[in-house]
């Protein structure tokens with residue numbers, strides 16, 4: 001099997017997703033080579049051939065140009081498998097490439113079993129095992145599912161690629177994430193509210209529990225999107241990453257994107273009415289209860305200590 | 306201006322799922338259904354466009370069995386003008402390539418200026434359909450959009466990247482946008498609008514008339530993952546649960 005690894009570079013920096021893609025290729029075995037739109041100044045640590053297109057020339061975000069560059073590289077190398085990360089870069093680009101190659105695309109692969117690919121379904125409650133029928137296959141890998149076993153090393157052998165950089169989409173630049181007003185990374189205890197709190201007024205209850213534990217409160221994305229609290233308290237792949245001594249997930253189902261931001265917590269307690277909620281997979285304790293009843297009693301008992 | 310919004314009906318994710326008889330998907334019986342969360346933002350954005358320009362005709366498209374019309378009625382009550390239901394009892398088992406082919410076949414000669422889809426569905430989560438539709442139609446597409454504006458001919462959008470960073474992009478219409486959570490605040494249909502929606506056009510066509518692609522994948526198994534039984538599961542009377550938890554926290558952590 002010949003594997004094409006698509007690396008990622010943002011603002012001139014190699015993203016970790018690149019090395020996860022390499023780890024996946026190593027796990028599968030076979031020959032691999034890498035493709036990346038990046039710069040000579042920041043090369044990935046990779047022992048092998050790197051088809052490098054210059055980001056200065058064709059833009060870091062230019063899906064049409066990147067598609068053309070990938071198709072060109074595919075026609076030279078004829079890989080059996082093209083590997084992207086399931087990231088804002090990968091899920092944007094992979095379907096464009098897959099359609100052009102008449103390739104089956106498997107999104108958010110988490111495992112390989114019996115030579116077939118495993119992907120999640122229904123908010124990670126279920127899994128599907130899929131086998132492609134096409135000559136060439138495109139996959140995107142879930143962030144964190146395939147981690148490098150050791151620190152990446154190596155010096156790539158560069159093959160320059162270029163293409164017509166024009167495209168319908170004009171990239172005007174990056175906008176930094178809202179600055180964090182609270183430094184959640186420093187908190188020993190984080191009490192985090194999910195959609196299960198039901199309404200904005202219940203944020204007070206979450207804040208109250210956080211105070212009783214001497215910690216900070218945070219939230220999952222729907223709570224932020226609904227405007228119940230500010231974005232700088234969002235935990236997850238598009239929010240902050242935290243690693244407190246205690247993380248209390250209140251009414252949070254445990255999506256991959258949320259867990260990406262809190263899985264390094266030392267001790268996780270989940271409060272959830274659904275005993276099958278995926279948060280149970282990484283929690284140390286799962287309290288099956290209605291948080292609206294449980295939290296006020298817990299808070300009261302903690303205050304009385 | 307003409308806008309198309311592609312929506313999907315999905316089960317409530319808190320449902321007790323069961324595997325279907327063929328072991329390839331979930332059993333669609335006895336589930337509570339709702340609009341795919343991402344698509345609510347898509348409908349809202351199209352309706353806002355009409356409020357901005359007045360002369361925007363919003364078509365909402367949904368593929369699935371007759372029950373999906375309930376979800377379509379919600380979109381009509383939110384403000385979409387007309388509905389196109391593609392009747393397909395097996396829609397849930399179709400992959401992104403087939404679904405996109407159906408939408409593209411419908412949209413190809415309609416002259417839509419803007420097409421909105423969710424960035425992914427909650428059940429399948431492949432994040433492919435929007436991009437595939439655009440590619441099939443030869444249109445530019447911008448994915449994972451959290452901020453959208455349009456002056457009539459040019460779309461200015463912000464794509465959300467990892468860590469909450471945003472990429473600012475511009476693209477001329479016609480174009481397709483995939484909508485990410487938080488893009489706007491989807492409205493709740495009001496009672497008068499629910500009544501009005503009942504009179505709006507909602508046509509059904511059979512899927513065979515539009516389907517042009519075949520799946521390139523076989524589903525070998527659909528299953529519950531092995532439980533990582535790490536968590537100690539506690540159930541029972543609330544006051545006792547609280548006592549138990551405090552005991553555990555005292556023993557296992559240094560925070561109290």
Ligand SMILES: Cc1cc2nc3c(=O)[nH]c(=O)nc-3n(C[C@H](O)[C@H](O)[C@H](O)COP(=O)(O)OP(=O)(O)OC[C@H]3O[C@@H](n4cnc5c(N)ncnc54)[C@H](O)[C@@H]3O)c2cc1C
Pocket residue numbers: 193194195196197219220221222223234235236237238239240250251252253254255256257258261271272273274277289290291292319486
């Ligand atoms: C690209 C991308 C990036 C994302 N980034 C993030 C991110 O950074 N952070 C993030 O959090 N999400 C992110 N998301 C969203 C993520 O996919 C989920 O939609 C989200 O995490 C769900 O939040 P939740 O668990 O609070 O809500 P839900 O999934 O709706 O879960 C609510 C939970 O509350 C429980 N519940 C309901 N009522 C009660 C009650 N009375 N008592 C106790 N429990 C109750 C339910 O059983 C359920 O488990 C992202 C999504 C995408 C596509």
